[in-house]
Amino acid sequence: MSTENTGPRNDDPNKLLSENSTSEPTANIYDDVTSQNTASSQDHQVYMEGPTTSGTGGNEPPHTGQPWGNGPSDGAPSHGQPGDISYFGRWQDVLKLCCWNTLWTILTLGIFRFWAKTRMRRYIWSNIVIDGDALEYTGRGLELFLGFVIVTLILVPVILALNFIGSMLPAHLMMLPMIFTYIAVAFLFFVATYRATRYRYSRTFWRGIRARLSGSAFKYALIGFGTSIVTLLSLGLLAPLGFIATTRYQTDNTWIGDTQARFNGTFGAAFKRWLKSWAILVLVVGSVLALCAVASGPSMIWLPIAAGVIAYFGVAFVFLNYNVWLFRYQADCTEMGAIRFSSNLQTSQYINIILRFLGVSLLVVIVIAVLVWVFGGAYVILLSNPTAGLTSQEKGMMILVPAIITLLVIAPALNIAGFTFLVHSMLAADISSMGYQGEITDLHANAEAQNIPRTGEGLAEAFDLGGI
Amino acid sequence: MxxxxxxxxxxxxxxxxxxxxxxxxxxxVLIADPDGEICKIARQDLLLCEKPETNRPLRLRRAHxxxxRIVFDAQDASSVADALRHGSPAVAVDEASRKSMxxxxxxxxxxxxxxVLTIWLGVPVAVNLVADHYPRQSExxxxxxxxxxxxxxxxxxEDDFAVCTPKNAAHRAVQQIVAQLSSSKPFEYDYDVTFVRSKIPNALALPGGQVLLFSGLLDIMESPEAFTGVLAHEIGHSEKHHGLRNMFSNIAVTQLIRLISGGSAMVPAEFILQQGYTRDMEREADQFAFETMERANIRMTDTAVLFGKLNKTLKDGAHGLDLPEMFSSHPDMEARIAQFENAPSTGTVDINGQDWQALKSACDD
Structure with a gap:
């Protein structure tokens, strides 16, 4: 039996078999396969090229069958090749899926959200193509739902007990349960994040091999919580410590089959880069505060406001720039078996995405405002007309009902826009910025990987952590 | 075929x-390599890994x-998808077949x-059960x-807030009113009224016989009978364990609503449900006050007048708009006023004028 260790084929099936043949004698089929079964993988192509040039460049959404990202613009194939990590998801598909998911979620009073999340993940995973083969998400909505039900049932007595204890405490101690709750939630946030990641990995396959996250969620939470306190005490100066420590723990416990990932990043490198950003942040915030103190006269009132707005955008840019660098650094320092990842993500890609999202959000708000203005006008005329003979209760309802409907439209519309044009676009830019060096060797299933969580993400869902 | x-x-x-x-x-679906058959899988044991897309490979996996994995090249994907979809049973994505949906x-x-049934029927029963068996000393x-x-x-x-220190006569008046109200049917708790200085016209009942009465409400009371109506209402909350019931039902309803909606999407529903519970308790406290004052033969028209004043204050604040009862924590005020206005009792409270003045001016330092 011959095997290939990588990639897809492009063997013409007509060479092997007559297509759609009926009741073909099995023996003949085997004979035909024998002659063709040793095809090399490197020159095969699973994802079909579109008729036009491929590689859309920058972060423009792709056409069907073409990837996002910075592929070559000369029409050469940009995916399915060694070293490529491509993303083929399209914003049009995501928008359509988001709309359907939102509609179903509203119609089912929210319960469908677990299945909605699963459908979206399935779409996203299946569009991440590594070495010609896509990832695969096999999670089920039912697993997420059961995970959430179990965690809710566990949390109810805890919440009851905290409420009871809180109500029995002397007045000056009554904030204690709340403080305790905040600390516990901050700690459990890390536990929930790790457990949710463990579940997602356990439902992720590539070429039939399951991914896995080993390690302890409690230990991860200790690292994350401990470094968060250090960050807080150092006024943010030591922020990279938390990132490096948690990323190292998580990456070093990441497996695909029996191949383990490694993170080689160091605090020193991240700190060196962060120090510049932190100094700029301190300088900007300090300058604005100084301006506020100096410009106290009524004629100078505009100065701190203008400086504040400029500072806000400046700080946002510094954070964005640092996070993009951190993503590249994380990719560059991650190894999986014989391969080493890399990323060429640029801050300008994120800025383009954010500007596009703001434009779309503005458009959504304008459309809704026009609708409210047009249809709301009729209400105002009716409400202010004394001959209509409306009671005060009817007037109240006439204001309340359209207000609720408007809120019910605005919130989902902005959610859909946010996911499609911000979250998904950033994810697409992240993935398609990545590549790898080295040869993908055969992966082997790990026996331990079969001990998979049966339900998932209950704690993360209980804390409404969001995300994909 | x-x-x-x-x-x-x-x-x-x-x-x-x-x-x-x-x-x-x-x-x-039979899978074979040159050496022979690898496996044969029944169609019902197979799933599509994802929805078939144009120019995309198609992947199959086992349900268990x-x-x-079986991966078909992009050029074969649509014909394979057709063959898999059109058989019986059709092969579909997990949780996406018509049967699954x-x-x-x-x-x-x-x-x-x-x-919904649990919230509507189960929670009140469970909460009452817990409240009824809750140790009294703990309450x-x-x-x-x-x-x-x-x-x-x-x-x-609140800047102007202060706990008032009324004269002994005021305490005596309260004890006298409580004694008169409980003369034919004793109360479960000893009642302790705390007067507080606040412009808000309100009164609160806490578990185990604690009542808070705000001076804003005292100021608009015109008689000891009006005071008695308010006190009887607050005693009703305590006797019916509304404090405990409210605490337990809040937690239960919040968690049950979260089970469906998860995040904040159901906040309006949660609010309306909570208001519904509170409204029922207010009705119950009104009914308790009505029956207790009727047994003690204390006139209720003064309480109706007080409710009328509160109603006017609320309406003035609402600028002519009146939300339906379902959005309110209290029952429809007009109905409450009518109930107390039409009560047959005609008697008065057995306290003298001086004690009433001491009570009325409990927060006048």
């Missing part, structure tokens, strides 16, 4: 692919996932009905701690 096509086969043990021939017939929708509807301690916490919080929130 048989459909033959080549594919790549991953056995779930290694990531190495084998070139195979796949034969799809009406019942099974063992890592086995029907089952899912039925499950969601059933679960929602279950949660009294809870009420005292609650009073301290509320006073502490009000002190931080």
């Amino acid at each position: 048989n459909f033959n096509v080549t594919a790549r086969y991953f056995d779930g043990k290694t990531s190495a692919a084998q070139n195979v021939t796949v034969i799809i017939d009406d019942r099974d 996932d063992n890592g086995m 029907t089952r899912l929708i039925s499950g969601i509807v059933g679960f929602t009905v279950l949660v 009294i301690a809870l009420g005292k701690a609650g009073r301290e916490q509320i006073l502490f919080a009000l002190e931080q929130l």
